[in-house]
Amino acid sequence: MSTTWDTFERYRQRGLDARRAGQWQSAKVYLLEAARAILELSKQAQTKELTDARQEMAERLLDLARDCDNATNTKRQKGDRGSSAEPSSAGDAGASAEQWIVKEKPSIRFSDVAGLDDVKEEIRLKMIYPFAHAELAEKFGIRAGGGILLYGPPGTGKTMLAKATAGELDATFFRISPADVLSKWVGEAEQNIKKLFDTAAAEPRAVIFIDEIESLIPARRDEGSSVMQRVVPQILQGMEGFDKQKKSQILFLGATNVPWQLDPAVLRPGRFDEKVYIPLPDLPARVRMLELYLANRPIADDLDFSAIAETLAGYSGADIKYICDRSALLPFLQSVAGRGEQMIGGETVDQVIAETPRSVSPEAVKRFDDWAKALS
Numbered sequence: 164m165s166t167t168w169d170t171f172e173r174y175r176q177r178g179l180d181a182r183r184a185g186q187w188q189s190a191k192v193y194l195l196e197a198a199r200a201i202l203e204l205s206k207q208a209q210t211k212e213l214t215d216a217r218q219e220m221a222e223r224l225l226d227l228a229r230d231c232d233n234a235t236n237t238k239r240q241k242g243d244r245g246s247s248a249e250p251s252s253a254g255d256a257g258a259s260a261e262q263w264i265v266k267e268k269p270s271i272r273f274s275d276v277a278g279l280d281d282v283k284e285e286i287r288l289k290m291i292y293p294f295a296h297a298e299l300a301e302k303f304g305i306r307a308g309g310g311i312l313l314y315g316p317p318g319t320g321k322t323m324l325a326k327a328t329a330g331e332l333d334a335t336f337f338r339i340s341p342a343d344v345l346s347k348w349v350g351e352a353e354q355n356i357k358k359l360f361d362t363a364a365a366e367p368r369a370v371i372f373i374d375e376i377e378s379l380i381p382a383r384r385d386e387g388s389s390v391m392q393r394v395v396p397q398i399l400q401g402m403e404g405f406d407k408q409k410k411s412q413i414l415f416l417g418a419t420n421v422p423w424q425l426d427p428a429v430l431r432p433g434r435f436d437e438k439v440y441i442p443l444p445d446l447p448a449r450v451r452m453l454e455l456y457l458a459n460r461p462i463a464d465d466l467d468f469s470a471i472a473e474t475l476a477g478y479s480g481a482d483i484k485y486i487c488d489r490s491a492l493l494p495f496l497q498s499v500a501g502r503g504e505q506m507i508g509g510e511t512v513d514q515v516i517a518e519t520p521r522s523v524s525p526e527a528v529k530r531f532d533d534w535a536k537a538l539s
């Protein structure tokens with residue numbers, strides 16, 4: 164399977180998170196995976212500039228990974244934040260907009276995202292109905308578009324939902340992530356935002372997704388994120404201006420898994436005024452995930468989705484996807500080893516679950532729940 168930008172982002176994010184938490188061993192593994200992924204992506208790049216920028220990013224990630232090795236031996240003293248070591252100027256600043264604006268037409272739909280029914284309905288109300296029935300909406304004075312902020316623990320489907328929204332709307336999906344901004348926007352942020360907005364406005368419908376939007380927080384002494392600090396406020400200002408151009412149907416989605424770090428500027432009216440909690444999956448959502456990720460594979464008759472879903476309480480969607488993939492891998496390997504075609508059985512799944520820790524701690528869940536409560 165070819166490496167996707169998503170894969171790279173996940174590894175990179177996990178690596179930086181682990182690094183921030185001082186978990187050097189796993190940070191190293193993830194950062195090496197991220198470096199491998201971005202190298203792979205550099206081969207797929209269409210221009211030399213992009214290839215170079217990605218290779219440079221790979222080198223920086225390798226440096227970070229090496230750094231983790233050192234850190235295992237010498238305990239660190241200084242206040243060391245992950246983002247400070249992110250690539251800050253791997254710049255192909257002169258690159259033209261076509262080269263860095265990554266647009267895609269996602270094919271995934273809401274039905275591919277388990278659970279989150281309230282959230283989907285909210286997005287329908289705000290976006291899908293007014294978009295789909297533009298004339299009626301105008302008659303009734305209902306305005307389409309605007310901004311929705313998705314917040315919640317890692318791996319709960321925020322990015323996936325943003326893509327699925329574009330899929331539902333048949334809209335073009337533009338994604339802005341810190342990795343992009345840091346590697347490609349250096350020096351020309353302002354012009355680039357304008358180009359991005361112009362490109363989006365030229366589409367009949369567009370979803371602009373800003374991932375890791377908390378990167379906007381002023382990070383003192385933190386050289387590395389100064390680009391983000393300049394860029395995101397500009398995007399936010401642009402959003403306000405955008406609303407007034409009636410013609411363009413553009414939805415802004417933002418996502419964060421550290422909402423308490425958000426700058427209040429993000430939440431000002433006319434920006435991301437709708438805030439939606441994306442929690443860990445509830446029981447029906449977990450059953451649905453098992454259907455999505457196991458039902459099409461060779462499963463044993465004794466496999467009981469509801470029972471497994473009960474055991475999976477506290478796991479994130481990403482954890483559950485991992486558990487399903489892993490549960491398929493073991494019988495596959497046995498089948499390959501000539502033991503006849505094996506099935507995915509309850510025992511294997513239980514074993515994989517037992518070996519897989521929950522990626523979100525109960526304390527972290529509580530922090531999100533409390534934050535969500537305080538907001539409502």
Ligand SMILES: Nc1ncnc2c1ncn2[C@@H]1O[C@H](COP(=O)(O)OP(=O)(O)OP(=O)(O)O)[C@@H](O)[C@H]1O
Pocket residue numbers: 176275276277278279315316317318319320321322323324418419420444452455479480481482484
């Ligand atoms: N609700 C869900 N339904 C189906 N699959 C899910 C769901 N949530 C997560 N997954 C699986 O986990 C993967 C990662 O999810 P995603 O990247 O959307 O999480 P996220 O909330 O954006 O995480 P982060 O905060 O770390 O960016 C998805 O690609 C999908 O395979």
Ligand SMILES: [Mg+2]
Pocket residue numbers: 321322323374418
């Ligand atoms: Mg995400």
